[in-house]
Amino acid sequence: MFAAQDGVATRQQLNAAGVSDSMIASRVDLDEVTLIGRGVFRTKHHPHTDRTAIRVAGLLSGGVADRATALFWHGMITEPPAEIGVTVPIERRLRATYGYVIRTRRRALPASDITEVDGVSVTSKALSVLEMADAKVMDRALQQSDVTLEDLGDALDRNANAKGIAAARAVYEIASGDTESEAERIFAALLRLHEITGWTTQLTFRGWRIDFAFPEIRLAVEINGWAFHRSRARWMSDQDKANALSTAGWAVLHFSWHHLTDDPEGVVTLLAEAISGRVAHSIVS
Template structure:
């Protein structure tokens, strides 16, 4: 029974779980004293006869804050399978009345979650999928891409809005709201406004919004340099018909001797410096 439990839970076990599995106090102490079990946190141990994996590290960190602790943010995103790599710092949400201290490799946040916002996966409590998506997406360095992928494969937009509105005052809520608004409108109009802001902030002049090139309109045009910029929205909004129409437009513009630059909404959010560098290079040539 104990071996099966350790196997299912990445070699991590709590004091309460060990006792529930039938181990006596002396039996637990013998394992600790002999080095068979290594203490990870108060009342949390790792059976040191196997590799200490990322899953073991994350589980031990969350369990180390007690039975009411919940993995959240990128920690929950990885546990749900939304991200490929485990976070270096484990984010844990604790009830407001808890007294868990910050430990190395952990980032505790205090707030009260409704039971509907929590799910259990492989024996560990984490925020449910919608709340995980909106919170993880608010973190820079790929968060917008995470939301885009989740909308394509795992969750719908109304459900994300509901999760966001239930927790409007949380850390990262303003960025999550911008992402949701962008996805709600198909991202295009929001992305165009963002592009205009980036151009103004960079001091780039000579461009016109919604500029007509032949029989088409481009999102941003540089008439003197004949450079057109087109912005694409969230991938989950794209349809085959829209893809085809966009390519016909682009070919028509290229035949008029214009250079076309295409950026995604994710480019503007995650890599604005790269976007500006490409535009500078094209318009100064």
């Protein structure tokens, strides 16, 4: 039992498996098993991992792993959470964590947003993604088909009055819109803000269109929205266009919605360096 549960088991689970209290006590006396607290035991024959800590937190709190903790447990992110997050019933108070860093939130979750994975209660993939309110997390989850926009929309409706859901809704509304057009609008606004000239949009090149082109210095800037919107056919076409531009002596920069929203100054700096380099190149040529 311990091996199947990351080295952790409750007294109730052990009793159900035929292990008596006296047998448990003897293993504790032999220092083979440690009582963590609240009837939760850990065997010393199994390494203490991030999964061990999350399982212990769930058992100690009687709650549901949420947000980054849930995403890690679902296998949707690889980085374990800095602190274990659990949602507990409103009336529940966790008075002792026995050395584990546990962040509790008291809230009644809709049954549809609770699932069990490997014996641990966690928030659903959709709610876990939403509550991160992180565009990159949502984009990756959609791209990998862990969730759909419909899943996210349904979870939003079920949790419409939850604290903090407004931030999740804002990210969802971006995802459900035309992120590529929005990214192009943001980039154009940056060009105007920094008084960068010499560009045109949707320049035709060998049957393709360049999102933003600086024709005099042969610099092309391609703008992408969220990754989940891009099909393989579109991706292949973009590669063919970039190769054709490069062969024709153009330099090509690629910026995504995330680049433009997370680091707009970095985008402008890189663009300015590229323009300077192309101007110098054209003078030499």
